[in-house]
Amino acid sequence: MELLDTLRDRVSDEGLKEPSDVCALLREEMTARLKNTGAGNALSEEIDTAVLIVGVNGAGKTTTIAKLAHTAKANDQKVILAAADTFRAGAIEQLQIWGERVGVDVIAHQAGGDPGAVAFDAMEAARARKANMVIIDTAGRLHTQTNLMDELKKVQGIIARRAGDFDQRVLLVIDGTTGQNGLIQARSFTEAVECDGVILTKLDGTARGGIVL
Ligand SMILES: Nc1nc2c(ncn2[C@@H]2O[C@H](COP(=O)(O)OP(=O)(O)O)[C@@H](O)[C@H]2O)c(=O)[nH]1
Ligand SMILES: [Mg+2]
Structure with a gap:
């Protein structure tokens, strides 16, 4: 090594x-x-940013979004959350509850709706409401689920087209207790959507996490 x-x-x-x-x-x-990874720029205060959050089921995406939103808001940024996990039962409500707690707007459609349409509306809302950070939640997926990986690319494409002055970032959330499987996740998500950075969750309950290196 x-x-x-x-x-x-x-x-x-x-x-x-x-x-x-x-x-x-x-x-x-x-x-x-x-x-030297540059991932820290994801929460830059100078540039308007659209952050797409990706990862497998239960990695901690939605919880991490609440943390990111809280931090950004504490730094006087105006944040909009996009509930583009329209797939998992209760996912939209979960993000809405976090939005209320943190005190930021959440753009949501109905369950089962098109995640791309949610991302589209969130970018429009960001411009209308003069937000400088949009964080887009997505449904968990495995690299073997080709159709879901394609859907992720589509959402990314929609954000790219509506981005305007917004800098785009893709952050991969990996469960810190996952161990070496995290590498497979990193490879497959990067293949699909070019991740800019990795967030390792649940380090409060594990001594693992070396995978991030
Ligand atoms: N201990 C701990 N639990 C976490 C952390 N992040 C998320 N979780 C828990 O992991 C579970 C899945 O989190 P969630 O954000 O819904 O995952 P998602 O499916 O990727 O959106 C929930 O029970 C969270 O409370 C963390 O940093 N530490
Ligand atoms: Mg979630």
Whole structure:
């Protein structure tokens, strides 16, 4: 592994002998790798942004959206949420409840509706209401569900066409307890929609999560 090779080289170059020094070096190298991803720009305050949130069922997409909205609102951004998970029972209501709690508008259609149409309306609403951040929730899906992956591409295309001045981002949400399967998820979602960043959830209940590296 590239990380271990780098570590080995640095340990011998710098003549480190103490395990604690090696640990500190490992931490430094790991942090450096995480910093160079550019994912942090997703919540930029300077640029209007449309963020598409993708991932498998139960990864924590909707909960993460509430956290992102809360943070953005605390930074004086005007946020609109789009309930484009029209598939799972109760998903729209779940986002609406979070919208009420956080105090941001939620654009929603009926259950079973077209997610692309929700995304379209959310972009229109963002312009009309002068919002500077749109966060689009989506239904969970597996990489094996080709039709659902195609649907995701379609939603992304609609956002792209309606984006105007909005910068577009795709963030992949991965359950931190997932382990190595997270890699497969990252590969397949990136193939479909080019993810800009990864959010690892549920780190409060697990010591796993190294997959993010
Ligand atoms: N402990 C913990 N639970 C979480 C976290 N994020 C989400 N969950 C829980 O995971 C479950 C699925 O979350 P949800 O946001 O609905 O997932 P989605 O299907 O990807 O939208 C819910 O019970 C959440 O409360 C987290 O960071 N920590
Ligand atoms: Mg959800």
